[in-house]
Each structure stands twice: as C-alpha cells, then as structure tokens.
Amino acid sequence: MKKMRLALIAGGKSAEREVSLKSGEQVFRALNKDKYDIRRYDPLTDLGKLVQDSPELDAALIIMHGRGGEDGTLQGMLDLLGVPYQGSGVLGSALGMNKELSKFLYQKAGLDVARAIFFDRHEAPSPQEIAAELGLPAVVKPVNEGSSIGVTIARTLEELKAGLEAAYQYDHRVLVEEFIKGIEVTGGVLGNHDLTALPLVEICPSESYAFFSYDAKYLPGASTEICPARLDPELTRRCQAAALAAHKALCCRGYSRTDMLVRDGKVHVLETNTIPGMTATSLFPQAAAVMGLDFPALLDKLIELALEKD
CATH class of the missing domain: 3.30.470.20 (ATP-grasp fold, B domain)
Structure with missing residues (x-):
C-alpha cells in the first residue's frame, strides 16, 4: 500500500513555540510509519521548503499554537498551496x-459568558474605572493569545495595573473580565x-x-x-x-x-x-x-x- 505523504508542521515563532515542538514530537512518535511518509517542517525555518514540497503532499497536520499557526495565516497558505489540513479553516481559526x-x-x-470590557492600550480606562465596572478580582487577558499566556488574576488595583502591563507584552488589545x-x-x-x-x-x-x-x-x-x-x-x-x-x-x-x-x-x-x-x-x-x-x-x-x- 502506498504511504500517504504527510506534512507535520510544528514550531513557529509564537509565544507557544516550545509547546508546539513538544506536541509535534509526540505526534511524530504516535503516527503509524507504515501508513504515512512523514515530512517535518518548522515554519520558523522551513516555509520555503514547505512551498517547494507542496505538490507532493497529500495532507498536513498543523501542530501549532498561537499566532502564525492557529490564527488562520498558515491555514490560508495551505489553502493557496492546495494542501488539505486538519481542523478549522481561515475563518474559524481567526x-x-x-x-x-x-x-x-x-x-x-x-x-x-463572563462580563468583560475590551480596549486598546492607547485608549485604556484607568484601573479604578475598570474595577468600578467589573469589580475585583478580575481576569486580564491579551485578546489574541492562547495557553493562558499573558493572563493574570488581579485582586487589587496594583495587581490590575501590573496585569495590564503583562498583557500588553503580547497584544495591544486587551480584555478584562469578571472573575468567576x-x-x-x-x-x-x-x-x-x-x-x-x-x-x-x-x-x-x-x-x-x-x-x-x-x-x-x-x-x-x-x-x-x-x-x-x-x-x-x-x-x-x-x-x-x-x-x-x-x-x-x-x-x-x-x-x-x-x-x-x-x-x-x-x-x-x-x-x-x-x-x-x-x-x-x-x-x-x-x-x-x-x-x-x-x-x-x-x-x-x-x-x-x-x-x-x-
């Protein structure tokens, strides 16, 4: 039986790179080598090779988390290359x-859903205004990240201020929601x-x-x-x-x-x-x-x- 030519894509440059690489290694070990001809790609270094190899690929497994892998960008690239992949397309991923x-x-x-407010850094309300609207404790999150990266629970105004600064390290847009x-x-x-x-x-x-x-x-x-x-x-x-x-x-x-x-x-x-x-x-x-x-x-x-x- 002819093996399926499978691209295993893991790594990338998001804040979740290490998790992606660890997941990719475990997926590689678990895949049936009698069924799949597995070709491994790290988008940080191998995007050109992925494009070059794409006519030979039957499918791709995207084992990526965070930006550049889970947000629709890689999905759009694979759509253009005509390579089927598991999971959501561009819209669902984004x-x-x-x-x-x-x-x-x-x-x-x-x-x-939990009550929340959203804002950009340049138009952020003060910690006092946020606390007045949602109460404390509150949860601070970057709008576009996964794996709880940049997420904090603020119990005081000082912690809320620090939590906002932590979230801004990952995204210019932040959400604060009530703690449940x-x-x-x-x-x-x-x-x-x-x-x-x-x-x-x-x-x-x-x-x-x-x-x-x-x-x-x-x-x-x-x-x-x-x-x-x-x-x-x-x-x-x-x-x-x-x-x-x-x-x-x-x-x-x-x-x-x-x-x-x-x-x-x-x-x-x-x-x-x-x-x-x-x-x-x-x-x-x-x-x-x-x-x-x-x-x-x-x-x-x-x-x-x-x-x-x-």
Missing part, C-alpha cells in the same frame, strides 16, 4: 484566536458535518495556581484532570451542548475544545481552542481515549477529516 470576536459570537448563539469562581471543565468536539461531543474533562489546578495558567497546563503535577468530569448528567449534557454551539458559532471544522466554568448550575463559555494541545496526555486526547480513540487512532481520524470534502 475567530477562535480573537477572544473579543468569539465572545460576541457566543452571545449571539445564546451562550452565557467555579468548576473548570473543557469540552471537545470531533467531526465535520456529523459532530460528536467528547466526554468532558474537569480541570483541578493545584492550590499553587488560582486558575489553569500556562504553568498549570504544562508543569508536571501542577493540575489534576478528571475525565469524565464529576457533573450530574443534566449539567454534563448542557456543557456538551455549549461546546457544540461554540464550535458552530465560530465556524470550526474537524475538531475543537471549548473551556467553560460552571457556577451554581450555570455554564459560562470562556474560549475555544481550534488546535487543542496534542500530546498524548493533553485534554483533547484524554477525552478521546475515554471515548475509545487512543492517540494514534485519533490522529488517523483527524487526517481522515482533513481529507473529507466539504
């Missing part, structure tokens, strides 16, 4: 990366036209972390994940329905993972990841495994979905 637009679309879809203390869950969705909601994963950051921060996501022992989540059947159904609705609202394709907070029976949608973390122990593969798809089988499924015609 919407998922922009927390301001995604929050607007969640609300249009009838989903509950609740159960953190994430819901995966798999499919193109026939969508499947994966079992929910409950995230329990250790006491050292106030939320599922970058370190809590990637440092060993910094958080505990429980799948399926410890929610009653009705709340589970509503969280899975919210993940499906978020996936559709952002025009996602192939797969996505939506983070949510549950408080007093109410589901608050936070954000949607259009390229979820893809190490064997990442949240999306964990949920797929509970559903019966081990890591190599999940990768096969994503490639199959990439080749499916719209």
